[in-house]
Amino acid sequence: MLVKVYGAALQGIDATIVTIEVNSSRGIKFFLVGLPDNAVKESHERIHSALLVNGYKFPTRQIIVNLAPADIKKEGSAYDLPMAIGILATAEEIQAEKLSQYMIIGELGLDGGLQPIRGALPIAIEAKKKGFKGLILPIQNAKEAAVVNGIEILGVKNLKQVINFFNGTQSLEATIVNTQEEFYKQQYSFPYDFSDVKGQESVKRALEVAASGGHNLIMIGSPGSGKSMMAKRLPSILPPLTLEESLETTKIHSVAGKLGKDKSLVTIRPFRSPHHTISQVAMVGGGTNPQSGEISLSHNGILFLDELPEFSRSVLEVLRQPLEDRHITISRAKYCLDYPASFMLIASMNPCPCGYYNHPTRSCVCTPGQVQRYLNRISGPLLDRIDIQVEIVPVPFEKLSDTRKGESSATIRERVIKSREIQAKRFKDYRGIYCNAQMESKLLHKYAQPDTAGLALLKSAMIKLNLSARAYDRILKVSRTIADMEGSENIKTAHLAEAISYRNLDRAGWAG
Structure with a gap:
């Protein structure tokens, strides 16, 4: 039978x-x-x-x-x-x-x-x-x-x-x-809030810009200055997942067996923070029994790499292609799989081996060559793909001891959502593009063209900092986001100046 x-x-x-x-x-x-x-x-x-x-x-x-x-x-x-x-x-x-x-x-x-x-x-x-x-x-x-x-x-x-x-x-x-009820039930539940952060207003601003445009960001600062603390709070200011994004994210976590017992939907943007000993396969996916890697588990969310120079160089280099294409193709002898990988890369690092280069009160014991070698652990092509490079300094005692609460994540998130709504309206006719960070060259020419004064400023920065064509595009994307945050239809010189100021690692002599 x-x-x-x-x-x-x-x-x-x-x-x-x-x-x-x-x-x-x-x-x-x-x-x-x-x-x-x-x-x-x-x-x-x-x-x-x-x-x-x-x-x-x-x-x-x-x-x-x-x-x-x-x-x-x-x-x-x-x-x-x-x-x-x-x-x-x-x-x-x-x-x-x-x-x-x-x-x-x-x-x-x-x-x-x-x-x-x-x-x-x-x-x-x-x-x-x-x-x-x-x-x-x-x-x-x-x-x-x-x-x-x-x-x-x-x-x-x-x-x-x-x-x-x-x-x-x-x-x-x-x-x-009830899919709608389940989707909205836990969208606003976060363990960390920006109201707990003392000082660091310039870094908060950079994180808000990154969240508003979906930009990659790296924080450089001495130990204990708050890099990891602020990175963990970034999901609380990102716009909520759409139902389509939630279903797509849930599929990835379901197949990986990471959804959790009796859970139906991933309703909060993923925040993945792998240790620096991670292997290439664990990062990109694949293996004997094919699995999605950390970059796919971060899809529609954040991939946080703490102590970036400590990661294997080969692991960091495999990030270059998915950061551009926003998907990863795993090709092996017996199979070929395509995983989505549209994530925000947030990284942090010390400025030197001892951690105190450019520290306002402590002396660095590293030689200029050691500082340069430490920075060189991260390749130029990878740094080019990081839109915002921000330096972070320790918080002074006066601000640490201040008992007043800072601006809450909910308040910042409202501004981020307004910026994203402007972008969603702008890109409604372009499939797969939802934020400024995803713009291609054609869209940059259409929506992120500076005026004559802005072009002059950008030309001066390109020559002085010896920036690449990719860095040029990244500056335009960030300036477009800053303009959106201010509700400006055109990119002004002030927007470009702020975007250029976020290229800290491109400054001549930064590492001695």
């Missing part, structure tokens, strides 16, 4: 339908074909135990299970449940009439209990796209999958429930999530 059950395989951040064909005939052997990995092959023992514990016998016949299409590698343990259901259906322990209406996915424990899986959201999206009536999956993933409307999401705790459902002896309650 031949039975077909439907599951799904993950490829990148999308799902592909897998047809699980189970055929029983005379004999005693068990065959599993269709390019399964070791985790899939081991399902035989899990299924055998789960059936025995729940009062069913593994059929004493020859069972052939084919996972089609056979040219896609099947990975993980999420095929346990559909394979078990297919095997029982060939033994006529389950009525097979409704099997074609549902996609089934889940990992079995030895007692028949179900364990959570990765990628429930993209699987639910694919199930709806292919016209399935419902999706049966572990109850731990039900809220995540129920974000997709128009399809029944049936969360189950164990194998017995699924058997009874197909035999008509038990009904399953569909999980329903």
Whole structure:
């Protein structure tokens, strides 16, 4: 007897339908074909135990299970449940009439209990796209999958429930999530606030500019000056995710298995802060079992690299292409995957090995050569891609001891949202462009053209600082953002002057 059950395989951040064909005939052997990995092959023992514990016998016949299409590698343990259901259906322990209406996915424990899986959201999206009536999956993933409307999401705790459902002896309650309510519920909950920051007004201004235009930023300052503290507060002033961005971000985190138990949507922009010992593969993604890297987990959010010069140079260099293209293509012998990577790069670093170069009160013990070598750990092409380079100095005691609260993140965020609304209106006819940092050369010529006085100032800065063509574009993007923050339709000389002042590392003699 031949039975077909439907599951799904993950490829990148999308799902592909897998047809699980189970055929029983005379004999005693068990065959599993269709390019399964070791985790899939081991399902035989899990299924055998789960059936025995729940009062069913593994059929004493020859069972052939084919996972089609056979040219896609099947990975993980999420095929346990559909394979078990297919095997029982060939033994006529389950009525097979409704099997074609549902996609089934889940990992079995030895007692028949179900364990959570990765990628429930993209699987639910694919199930709806292919016209399935419902999706049966572990109850731990039900809220995540129920974000997709128009399809029944049936969360189950164990194998017995699924058997009874197909035999008509038990009904399953569909999980329903109000996507809009879930989306807006936690959008304004942040652990850190800018009201706690004492002083540092110039750095706060630079961070507000970066948030308003989606610009990359690096902070250079001595230890304890507040670089990491302010970087952690940056998400609190970024504009809220749109529903489309939230769904896209949730897909990435779902496939990576980082969504969290009983969570349905990522509603706050991601903030990823990998340690400087991170490898290239962990940063960009890939591996034997392809996974998204930190740059994709930062999509629509922030990638914060603390102590930037301590990162391996090869790791930093792989950031150059995704910073320009806003996606990363992982090409290997057996697969080619495309991951989104539209993130804000926020970095911090000490100015020298001892950390006190340019410090107002402490002396630096490094030689000019040591300072230059330390800075040279970061390549020129990477620094070119960082729009805002701001120097940060320690806060004086008078401001540290001031008990008055600073400007709150909510107030700053309102201004950032207004700036982003101006940009959204400007770029409404350009697909995939939402903020000034994403402008290409054609749009720069159209929307970020300075007047004659501004061009003269920019020419002088280009010659004096010996800036590259990319740095020229970055200055224009930042000046466009500053103009938007002031509600100005045209870029003025003052806007350009402020944007040029954010190129601290380009200053002649900065590092001795």
